[in-house]
Amino acid sequence: MSERIAFIGGGNMASAIISGLIKQGISANTIDVVEPAAEARDKLLANFGIQAQAAPAATLRNASLVIWAVKPQTFKDAALAVAAHTAQALHLSVAAGICSDSIATWLGTERVVRAMPNTPALVGKGITGLFARAGASQADRDRVSQIIATTGESLWFDTEDKLDVVTALSGSGPAYVFYFMEAMTMAGTEMGLSREQAQQLAVATFAGASALAQASTDAPQVLRQRVTSKGGTTFAAISSMEDNDVRALFIDAMYAARERAKELGDEFGAA
Ligand SMILES: NC(=O)c1ccc[n+]([C@@H]2O[C@H](COP(=O)([O-])OP(=O)(O)OC[C@H]3O[C@@H](n4cnc5c(N)ncnc54)[C@H](OP(=O)(O)O)[C@@H]3O)[C@@H](O)[C@H]2O)c1
Structure with missing residues (x-):
């Protein structure tokens, strides 16, 4: 069985990544999305044939990668609701500002990578800054590079504070x-x-x-x-x-x- 990817938040940025994945040949039925807004769920169904869940469910346990695409202000609540289901997964966050210390604490795992993408990702021409916590292995980093490549270019940074500069430069x-x-x-x-x-x-x-x-x-x-x-x-x-x-x-x-x-x-x- 191919590996499952879960998205928490199914808005613009999640859609950009999902679109890239599907273009690369990843099957939509290996993708789970948690999205509370009915309108966004309808779009996911219409655009990708993905039946998103309104709330986190035990099926998230099958995800080897969880991609966090919620707004910074909703991240903590979303994380606390999802954490119990995703101990086994690698976590990739695209949320602006939320540092990996917080994410690791909320989710109870050190396998966390932060990404700062930009909206040209919507047309496959994005550029994304990436930072991995020490708990993410080289294989984890390679997987993230592969996923992000579906939305455009990427660059790894060795310290997390540089992602704030990436936010100011290419993010905004x-x-x-x-x-x-x-x-x-x-x-x-x-x-x-x-x-x-x-x-x-x-x-x-x-x-x-x-x-x-x-x-x-x-x-x-x-x-x-x-x-x-x-x-x-x-x-x-x-x-x-x-x-x-x-x-x-x-x-x-x-x-x-x-x-x-x-x-x-x-x-x-x-x-
Ligand atoms: N768009 C960009 O250019 C860009 C660039 C770099 C980084 N980012 C980052 O990407 C993240 C997502 O941005 P976006 O533009 O994709 O925002 P968005 O379109 O608003 O998508 C976020 C989605 O997450 C949903 N959500 C809220 N609470 C949730 C929960 N508890 N569980 C699951 N889903 C939940 C929201 O639903 P509701 O509408 O009901 O709240 C919304 O549909 C942000 O953190 C942003 O900083 C975006």
């Missing part, structure tokens, strides 16, 4: 990109393009620049300098940003995100 990062797209679309519209035209140009520019950066061995800074000839149009824009300290403000914003990640851990973590 898609929203920064959307924010820039929004601003570029607004400016284009103000300057006379239609909203659709401006949005198409903004979205395609991010896609194209990202593809170029990924295909190149040069750092983004070099790529930028290459298209910024002195006295030109790009130079005028970048100079305006530098004069207005956009870079420093952006760095401040990322510090705010990291601070919030730490606070979430303090607020909803601990034994």
Whole structure:
């Protein structure tokens, strides 16, 4: 019998991972989901043919891997309800902020891996930061790498505090990109393009620049300098940003995100 995977929480992030697993050939009937919201259960049934459970049941005992995809504020209650059924499993959490000390305490196991994914996982283009507790074996880490590969790239970190930085950078990062797209679309519209035209140009520019950066061995800074000839149009824009300290403000914003990640851990973590 193939190994069973259980998801606690069947929302967006769980769906992204489930979709990746099914595309990789994992059968939907080896996946269990605990999801209290009827609407989310209906979606899981419609999208993947998975009949989710409204509450944890003894069938979770068959899971060799449990993936935690609940909001940080509901993690503790969910963990206390599930712990009795999952002593045998490896646990993988995608919840922002909740530290592995708390998870290990709530679940009574040291086989815990934390992941910080991002929403491009929904289209197989995510990037995930990973941290394993000492109680997780190399085989456990390999299994997690394999699972996460279905949603995009991943990177392991040797200390857990780095996951707060990952949260501030790539976890929250898609929203920064959307924010820039929004601003570029607004400016284009103000300057006379239609909203659709401006949005198409903004979205395609991010896609194209990202593809170029990924295909190149040069750092983004070099790529930028290459298209910024002195006295030109790009130079005028970048100079305006530098004069207005956009870079420093952006760095401040990322510090705010990291601070919030730490606070979430303090607020909803601990034994
Ligand atoms: N989305 C992202 O970009 C992203 C990126 C990185 C990390 N994450 C992390 O991923 C986690 C899940 O995020 P999400 O966007 O997938 O949230 P979501 O769509 O709200 O999914 C969470 C689901 O868990 C359900 N749930 C609540 N209590 C539960 C319980 N006791 N047992 C089982 N399920 C329960 C929720 O149901 P109700 O609606 O009834 O509460 C909800 O459907 C979060 O911790 C977040 O920090 C998300």
